[in-house]
Amino acid sequence: MFSGTRKSRDYRVERMRKLTPEERELIKFAKALTRDEFFERGHRACQGCGPALGMRLITKTLGKDTVVSMVTGCMEIISSYYPDTAWKIPWLHAAFEVAASVASGMEAGFKVLMRKEKLPQRDITVVAIGGDGGTADIGLQALSGALERGHKFIYICYDNEAYMNTGIQRSSLTPFHAWTTTSPAGKKSKGQPVWKKNVPEIVAAHRTPYVATCSIAFPMDFIDKLKKAKEVNGPTYLHLLAPCPLGWRHPSDITIKIARLAVETCFFPLYEIENGKYRITYFPEELLPLKEYMRLQGRFNHLTDEDIQEIEKIVREEWELLKRKAEFFK
């Protein structure tokens, strides 16, 4: 916090002068967010936890009139250790696979209660939050059902690419060749044997009006997409990449750097699909080699430079394909 003295104000003015116009725009944007916190300090997340940063941005952007349906997982466990809670907005946890199902009930409940005048009219945002396992594995059916039925809600998948809460087991969103405790590297294995499932595409195939990928290293982009999702009259899906120092095996002070490198190497591109139209929301100035991203993480330690080059080839192909899709809708 600023102390409010003349010196610190001058310092701020000085800093502002050095900013580019885009950066100033971003700061203005950030200032439009509330100072209130709805995901409070004091929760039990690890140092450098990516998803916890995500929760803070989600709640700050969506604001007070938000109700959360959350799956079992890291963010649930660390935030609701009875009798404490990190949530200053209404929040419910039921089971692992039901964030979207419970959110369906909440949305329908609010809608009918307001229609029947059993509750006063109010614009309440229902948001369902799940991890990669709760979304892409055990919760995929529930998610598909809720999308198909067209409930007005936001589904956010915080993707830390494995079952971290239970001790780093692989999920269908664990990247190709990553080490986890159930996809260990060994004489006959190079880690995760299959390519990561593309959930945003699966969601888009439901004709979901708004789908986007997001990163905790690009908060303005994320906030923008959250605000957009909030305005859509139907289901929306945000896929948030959020590194886990524990599971990805990297120091806890480089979480943001890792998340940024995932985007800069196009390993995890930022894009949105609005009413079926693709748009890339961030173009890296120069494509960084995938090695720069992977070599910072212990989960890829067992891979040779050749292995990484092979993965990079596929990543580049996918990036080209995405660019062509975006080109098509220009």
Next chain:
Amino acid sequence: MPVKAIEVSFAISEAVKLADVDVVSAYPITPQTHIVERLSSIIANGELDAEFILVESEHTAMSACIGAAAVGARTFTSTSSQGLALMSEMLYIASGLRLPIVMAVANRALSAPINIWNDHSDIMAQRDCGWIQLFAENGQETFDMILQAYRIGEDKRVHLPVCVNLDGFILTHVTEPIGIPEESEVRKFLGKKFEPLLRLHPDNPITMGPVGHPDIYTEVKKAQEMALFGSKKVILEVWDEFEKIFGRKYSPIKKYLADDAEILFLMMGGIAETATIAIEELRNKGIKAGLLSLKLWRPFPFEELFSSVKNAKILIVIDRAISFGGPPGPLYSEVRSALYGKNGNLQIYGFIMGLGGRDVKVENFLEAYERTRRCSQEPGKAEIIGLRE
């Protein structure tokens, strides 16, 4: 009260309409389908203003009810057999979160082999899910119990989900004369709307379903157990009031010629009506037989059971489900355990009947009685009546 001939499934839908339910969430499964089909048309015709969530599984049906009840909506769902088994996980969560969801279970056998017909295997597998569990034996009881379920579950002293069991096909698909009250009478009985103690709303943000570690889990479960046992007082009050308004009497154990009986049959569900004929036949032969039909399975009516069997010499318990590799049937083992040391002279026999839709006939009850006379069966072991050997 106007009485009309109506299929029991449709009568359930009428009860849901009269209860002014806000959210219905259900997935089709035989023999529950007529209930949700009729509800769909009731909602489509604007007779009931409700959201019908057409879910992709029973698991989601219950999860959506949980979400809706948590924001304060009055909810209804219905299922059978495999559907109830799939819901199992969420049943425990609904009661743990203390949400007064109401569910009609059209009781049906469990696979394998797949079988769409009636027995009680489905609900017995969910016996310990923490719900209030009622058993109806005819259409009128089913209709009444749906209305009662909302009043009981939503009582601030209870706040628990309620399931009303009715025999699949045998009850769901039968047309009966059923008294259906006026909306105003139902309003009087149920109150204007469901006002939960707590709901998810920005005005008063609460955290529902937090982590309960070993330091608190036991206390939470004890509180839940106390609430379920405590609900009996409320159930009895509600039944009293129901009788005053609608004129029909309900009690945890419905008796037929039981007061002076030496030989008592005890069972749940629709077969109790068939059993009354067997009781009459035995009475005609000078045998002092009587019938106990258990309406309240959870909370278990211990006191009523003790007083009902006080003067009996033989108690014949009929189960509609097998407890594989354990004590014979769930009803039998619970009754026997409840009565242990209560009436030293009472011999308790268990029989299993009507699995997977096998007809339960009057002579099956007579055979059960004969077997106890011949002492061809040891107490503590259950035999299946009607088995082709």
